[in-house]
Amino acid sequence: MNHKAIKLFLRLALSLGFLSAVADRFGMWDEEISVWGNWENFLGYTELINPWLPDSIIPAIGTLATAAEVIFAIFLIIGFKTELFAKLSGFLLLLFALSMTFSTGIKGAFDYSVFSAAAAAFALSLMKEKYLELDTLIFKPKK
Secondary structure (H helix, E strand, O other), X not given: XXXXXXXXXXXXXXXXXHHHHHHHHOOOOOHHHOOOOOHHHHHHHHHHHOOOOOHHHHHHHHHXXXXXXXXXXXXXXXXXXXXXXHHHHHHHHHHHXXXXXXXXXXXXXXXXXXXXXXXXHXXXXXXXXXXXXXXXXXXXXXX
Protein backbone atom coordinates (compact mmCIF):
# COMPACT_ATOMS: atom_id res chain seq x y z
CA MET A 1 0.00 0.00 0.00
CA ASN A 2 1.14 3.52 -0.79
CA HIS A 3 2.76 5.49 2.11
CA LYS A 4 0.85 8.62 1.12
CA ALA A 5 -2.48 6.81 1.37
CA ILE A 6 -1.52 5.34 4.74
CA LYS A 7 -0.55 8.76 6.07
CA LEU A 8 -3.82 10.28 4.85
CA PHE A 9 -5.77 7.40 6.39
CA LEU A 10 -4.02 7.87 9.74
CA ARG A 11 -4.70 11.62 9.70
CA LEU A 12 -8.38 11.12 8.92
CA ALA A 13 -8.93 8.18 11.29
CA LEU A 14 -7.42 10.01 14.25
CA SER A 15 -9.24 13.24 13.43
CA LEU A 16 -12.63 11.63 12.95
CA GLY A 17 -12.18 9.64 16.15
CA PHE A 18 -11.57 12.86 18.08
CA LEU A 19 -14.48 14.66 16.42
CA SER A 20 -16.84 11.74 17.01
CA ALA A 21 -16.01 11.74 20.73
CA VAL A 22 -16.58 15.49 20.90
CA ALA A 23 -19.89 15.16 19.05
CA ASP A 24 -20.95 12.48 21.54
CA ARG A 25 -20.33 14.66 24.58
CA PHE A 26 -22.42 17.42 23.00
CA GLY A 27 -25.34 15.06 22.30
CA MET A 28 -24.90 14.98 18.52
CA TRP A 29 -25.12 11.17 18.26
CA ASP A 30 -28.35 9.23 18.79
CA GLU A 31 -28.91 8.06 22.36
CA GLU A 32 -28.80 4.42 21.28
CA ILE A 33 -25.20 4.71 20.11
CA SER A 34 -23.84 7.36 22.49
CA VAL A 35 -21.26 6.69 25.15
CA TRP A 36 -21.93 9.88 27.13
CA GLY A 37 -24.74 11.63 25.28
CA ASN A 38 -24.23 14.97 27.01
CA TRP A 39 -21.66 17.18 28.67
CA GLU A 40 -22.64 16.28 32.24
CA ASN A 41 -22.16 12.55 31.63
CA PHE A 42 -18.82 13.26 29.97
CA LEU A 43 -17.70 15.28 33.01
CA GLY A 44 -18.81 12.42 35.24
CA TYR A 45 -16.60 10.06 33.24
CA THR A 46 -13.75 12.59 33.34
CA GLU A 47 -14.06 12.59 37.13
CA LEU A 48 -14.16 8.78 37.20
CA ILE A 49 -10.89 8.39 35.28
CA ASN A 50 -9.17 11.20 37.19
CA PRO A 51 -9.99 10.35 40.82
CA TRP A 52 -6.80 12.00 42.08
CA LEU A 53 -7.88 15.44 40.81
CA PRO A 54 -10.08 17.77 42.88
CA ASP A 55 -13.71 17.85 41.72
CA SER A 56 -13.47 21.61 41.28
CA ILE A 57 -11.09 21.34 38.31
CA ILE A 58 -12.90 18.52 36.47
CA PRO A 59 -14.89 20.96 34.26
CA ALA A 60 -11.63 22.69 33.27
CA ILE A 61 -9.99 19.33 32.49
CA GLY A 62 -12.99 18.28 30.39
CA THR A 63 -12.98 21.59 28.54
CA LEU A 64 -9.22 21.43 27.96
CA ALA A 65 -9.41 17.85 26.64
CA THR A 66 -12.31 18.75 24.36
CA ALA A 67 -10.55 21.84 23.00
CA ALA A 68 -7.38 19.81 22.38
CA GLU A 69 -9.33 17.12 20.52
CA VAL A 70 -11.02 19.69 18.27
CA ILE A 71 -7.80 21.61 17.57
CA PHE A 72 -5.74 18.46 16.96
CA ALA A 73 -8.43 17.05 14.66
CA ILE A 74 -8.65 20.20 12.55
CA PHE A 75 -4.88 20.53 12.21
CA LEU A 76 -4.50 16.86 11.29
CA ILE A 77 -7.25 17.10 8.67
CA ILE A 78 -5.76 20.14 6.98
CA GLY A 79 -2.20 18.95 7.43
CA PHE A 80 -0.84 21.86 9.44
CA LYS A 81 2.30 20.91 11.40
CA THR A 82 1.21 17.29 11.03
CA GLU A 83 4.18 15.75 12.82
CA LEU A 84 3.74 18.03 15.85
CA PHE A 85 -0.03 17.55 16.15
CA ALA A 86 0.28 13.81 15.59
CA LYS A 87 2.80 13.63 18.45
CA LEU A 88 0.56 15.78 20.68
CA SER A 89 -2.37 13.52 19.77
CA GLY A 90 -0.31 10.49 20.75
CA PHE A 91 0.49 11.98 24.15
CA LEU A 92 -3.16 12.98 24.71
CA LEU A 93 -4.39 9.50 23.78
CA LEU A 94 -1.70 7.85 25.92
CA LEU A 95 -2.76 10.06 28.84
CA PHE A 96 -6.38 8.97 28.31
CA ALA A 97 -5.33 5.31 28.13
CA LEU A 98 -3.25 5.50 31.29
CA SER A 99 -5.98 7.39 33.16
CA MET A 100 -8.49 4.73 32.14
CA THR A 101 -6.11 1.94 33.10
CA PHE A 102 -5.18 3.26 36.53
CA SER A 103 -8.73 4.24 37.48
CA THR A 104 -11.01 1.56 36.01
CA GLY A 105 -8.64 -1.14 34.75
CA ILE A 106 -6.96 -1.91 31.48
CA LYS A 107 -9.96 -3.56 29.79
CA GLY A 108 -11.66 -0.26 28.89
CA ALA A 109 -8.49 1.16 27.35
CA PHE A 110 -8.13 -2.04 25.29
CA ASP A 111 -11.83 -2.22 24.36
CA TYR A 112 -11.81 1.36 23.09
CA SER A 113 -8.41 0.83 21.38
CA VAL A 114 -6.95 3.91 23.04
CA PHE A 115 -3.44 2.43 23.18
CA SER A 116 -3.74 1.51 19.50
CA ALA A 117 -4.87 5.03 18.61
CA ALA A 118 -1.94 6.49 20.57
CA ALA A 119 0.46 4.20 18.72
CA ALA A 120 -1.11 5.24 15.39
CA ALA A 121 -0.64 8.90 16.29
CA PHE A 122 3.00 8.35 17.21
CA ALA A 123 3.54 6.41 13.97
CA LEU A 124 1.98 9.28 12.01
CA SER A 125 4.35 11.72 13.71
CA LEU A 126 7.29 9.81 12.18
CA MET A 127 6.01 10.02 8.60
CA LYS A 128 7.83 12.97 7.05
CA GLU A 129 6.64 12.76 3.42
CA LYS A 130 3.90 15.35 2.83
CA TYR A 131 0.64 14.52 1.06
CA LEU A 132 -2.40 16.78 0.75
CA GLU A 133 -1.13 18.94 3.61
CA LEU A 134 -1.36 22.67 4.14
CA ASP A 135 2.28 22.60 5.19
CA THR A 136 3.33 22.09 1.57
CA LEU A 137 1.76 25.45 0.70
CA ILE A 138 3.04 27.36 3.71
CA PHE A 139 6.49 25.88 4.20
CA LYS A 140 8.34 25.52 0.91
CA PRO A 141 11.05 22.85 0.97
CA LYS A 142 14.62 24.09 1.05
CA LYS A 143 16.63 23.43 -2.08
